[in-house]
Amino acid sequence: MEIKKTASAGTLESSDVMVTVSPNPEGGLKVSIDSPVLALYEEQMRKAVTDAAADAGVKDAEIALNDHGAIDCVIRARVMAALCRGAEEAYDWAKEDKEA
Amino acid sequence: MKNALGRELPEKIGSYKVRPYSGTYENDAVNRCVVSNRKPTLRPASGTKLLPTLEDAIKATGLKSGMTISFHHCFREGDKIISQVLTAVRNLGIKDLRFAPSAVVNIKNPSIVEFVKDGTITRIEASGIRGELGDAVLDGLMEEPVILRPHGARPRAIESGDLMIDVAFIGASASDDYGNCTGQIGPNACGSLGYAFVDAYNAAQVVVITDNLVEYPCNPVSISQQYVDYVVKVDEIGDPAKIGAGAARMTKNPRDLMIAKRTADAIAASRRFVEGFSFQTGAGAIAIATTIYLSERMEEKGIKASFSLGGTTSNIIDMYKKGQVRVVACSQSFDAVAARAIAENEGVIEIDNAVYSNPYQKGCMLDKLNFGILGALEVDTDFNINILTGSSGEMMAGLGGGPDVADGADISIVTLPVVRGRTPSIVPRVFTLCTPGTSVAMVVTEAGIALNPKHKYYEELKEDMQAAGIKLTAIEELCKLALSITGVPKPIETTDKVAAVIEYRDGTVIDVIHQIKRK
Numbered sequence: 001m002e003i004k005k006t007a008s009a010g011t012l013e014s015s016d017v018m019v020t021v022s023p024n025p026e027g028g029l030k031v032s033i034d035s036p037v038l039a040l041y042e043e044q045m046r047k048a049v050t051d052a053a054a055d056a057g058v059k060d061a062e063i064a065l066n067d068h069g070a071i072d073c074v075i076r077a078r079v080m081a082a083l084c085r086g087a088e089e090a091y092d093w094a095k096e097d098k099e100a
Numbered sequence: 101m102k103n104a105l106g107r108e109l110p111e112k113i114g115s116y117k118v119r120p121y122s123g124t125y126e127n128d129a130v131n132r133c134v135v136s137n138r139k140p141t142l143r144p145a146s147g148t149k150l151l152p153t154l155e156d157a158i159k160a161t162g163l164k165s166g167m168t169i170s171f172h173h174c175f176r177e178g179d180k181i182i183s184q185v186l187t188a189v190r191n192l193g194i195k196d197l198r199f200a201p202s203a204v205v206n207i208k209n210p211s212i213v214e215f216v217k218d219g220t221i222t223r224i225e226a227s228g229i230r231g232e233l234g235d236a237v238l239d240g241l242m243e244e245p246v247i248l249r250p251h252g253a254r255p256r257a258i259e260s261g262d263l264m265i266d267v268a269f270i271g272a273s274a275s276d277d278y279g280n281c282t283g284q285i286g287p288n289a290c291g292s293l294g295y296a297f298v299d300a301y302n303a304a305q306v307v308v309i310t311d312n313l314v315e316y317p318c319n320p321v322s323i324s325q326q327y328v329d330y331v332v333k334v335d336e337i338g339d340p341a342k343i344g345a346g347a348a349r350m351t352k353n354p355r356d357l358m359i360a361k362r363t364a365d366a367i368a369a370s371r372r373f374v375e376g377f378s379f380q381t382g383a384g385a386i387a388i389a390t391t392i393y394l395s396e397r398m399e400e401k402g403i404k405a406s407f408s409l410g411g412t413t414s415n416i417i418d419m420y421k422k423g424q425v426r427v428v429a430c431s432q433s434f435d436a437v438a439a440r441a442i443a444e445n446e447g448v449i450e451i452d453n454a455v456y457s458n459p460y461q462k463g464c465m466l467d468k469l470n471f472g473i474l475g476a477l478e479v480d481t482d483f484n485i486n487i488l489t490g491s492s493g494e495m496m497a498g499l500g501g502g503p504d505v506a507d508g509a510d511i512s513i514v515t516l517p518v519v520r521g522r523t524p525s526i527v528p529r530v531f532t533l534c535t536p537g538t539s540v541a542m543v544v545t546e547a548g549i550a551l552n553p554k555h556k557y558y559e560e561l562k563e564d565m566q567a568a569g570i571k572l573t574a575i576e577e578l579c580k581l582a583l584s585i586t587g588v589p590k591p592i593e594t595t596d597k598v599a600a601v602i603e604y605r606d607g608t609v610i611d612v613i614h615q616i617k618r619k
Contacts, residue, residue, distance in 0.1 A: 015521050036491075037492060039492050040592075041586075069583055070522065
């Protein structure tokens with residue numbers, strides 16, 4: 001998946017995260033996180049982001065999180081949605097079924 | 101050294117000598133006479149008590165650098181007295197004060213932090229230091245540690261001589277020129293002046309500040325002229341919208357409603373839920389919803405309460421008007437409806453905070469309380485409660501009467517969700533220990549109810565809950581569930597410096613808060 005444009009997913013509600021993705025001309029993944037619980041969960045949050053990017057096959061992107069206490073599954077889902085939008089691709093909803 | 105709850109404490113913090121919590125109400129105050137700074141005065145020397153400005157009053161009291169000043173927090177976030185007085189104090193060049201209000205609410209423009217930075221205030225003692233000041237203190241603002249005491253401990257600290265007040269500044273929404281004053285009437289009515297009584301009785305000098313000077317004698321009277329040295333009229337003592345907005349509405353959050361409903365059901369299942377029982381609920385969203393559900397359960401069972409206690413909301417006044425509560429004893433009034441209710445209803449009464457919660461006197465009303473509802477930021481698997489510090493080590497709230505209610509009520513019930521945002525609220529070990537777990541009977545969450553096996557009424561509660569078909573779970577299960585949702589957080593990093601000392605009801609140290617390490 002290749003990020004073609006800036007796109008976002010999520011909200012600024014409590015327990016949600018607003019994810020904005022954009023192309024990274026320098027290459028690689030550049031993840032920035034703004035969160036009230038960063039000191040407590042930074043490693044887990046970064047892993048949720050990089051896992052979702054790996055899952056989507058995205059190698060080059062800037063991913064910015066404006067977090068308000070989202071748990072990992074929410075972070076993964078919002079990152080995935082933002083990446084799909086940035087890549088102008090639809091999420092393959094049958095993917096999990098095929099894996100199973 | 102470690103206290104009885106396993107908290108590591110230094111022996112001395114600055115000039116503060118630590119007496120570790122032992123769980124047995126260790127305080128030799130009981131063997132001594134009450135200490136007071138109050139002086140007999142042969143009538144006001146100048147014949148008048150009414151002075152034109154705050155500066156005049158401060159000069160008249162003889163306030164000097166190094167002394168102790170006090171305030172009440174009955175005007176809550178709407179308070180405009182504290183900053184006016186501190187500004188006047190600063191203008192007079194008085195410094196190095198011990199600032200000892202009943203609590204610090206989030207006062208802005210100017211913030212208390214500025215008065216610490218410029219040296220006007222060098223020591224703080226209160227029940228809580230919410231907002232900007234609290235966060236600055238945890239970031240190492242002060243040389244001396246802030247001393248935090250629950251509401252019940254402050255009167256004892258004052259009367260035992262630990263906290264001698266030189267000048268008490270008492271805001272009142274109505275006062276006459278001779279100092280008879282109250283919070284019950286006037287455009288800025290705040291209701292009960294509960295916290296101010298002990299200050300009025302024991303400070304060396306008492307200044308009443310009002311924006312509503314009434315004809316002598318003021319009626320009703322909360323604090324009598326016999327305790328008051330000076331009266332000052334200012335333009336504004338508060339912002340009525342912030343003193344107590346209208347009646348708090350019932351929350352729509354389904355999770356909070358579920359917790360509230362379960363709490364009311366648990367109370368209704370207790371054998372103590374009978375004609376003439378007593379309760380205290382509080383002002384949080386869950387507490388207010390619990391009050392409303394409790395009123396329904398009482399109607400269903402056809403019983404009335406003898407009294408409700410503590411901070412009072414409009415929901416309690418509704419219950420009183422329906423004849424469901426005989427006496428509403430207000431140590432504080434949380435909203436505009438409750439504030440006006442004291443003057444308007446015979447059974448709604450103002451009580452001294454010491455009568456409400458001080459264990460070191462000949463009995464406080466908490467001794468007679470059946471059910472007490474408590475809020476909390478965190479509860480651990482030993483049922484210890486944190487009501488001060490948030491997940492990232494920020495100062496979120498004050499001790500209030502939490503530790504007093506937990507210990508005073510027969511059945512103390514902590515109501516909270518298992519997680520808030522990404523923050524677990526049921527944890528293996530609370531960051532700041534404010535209320536010992538042994539005084540907590542029950543924790544009610546959306547994921548289940550846990551009884552404390554170490555509480556004195558455990559067997560009774562277990563029997564009652566089982567008889568009512570209420571499913572119980574273990575606190576460890578709630579903790580496991582919380583952490584499975586949020587993940588295990590990294591511990592908050594702190595420095596060696598103690599920023600705040602938490603005293604228990606008896607004045608022993610239950611915990612300390614270290615300065616938080618920020619990136």
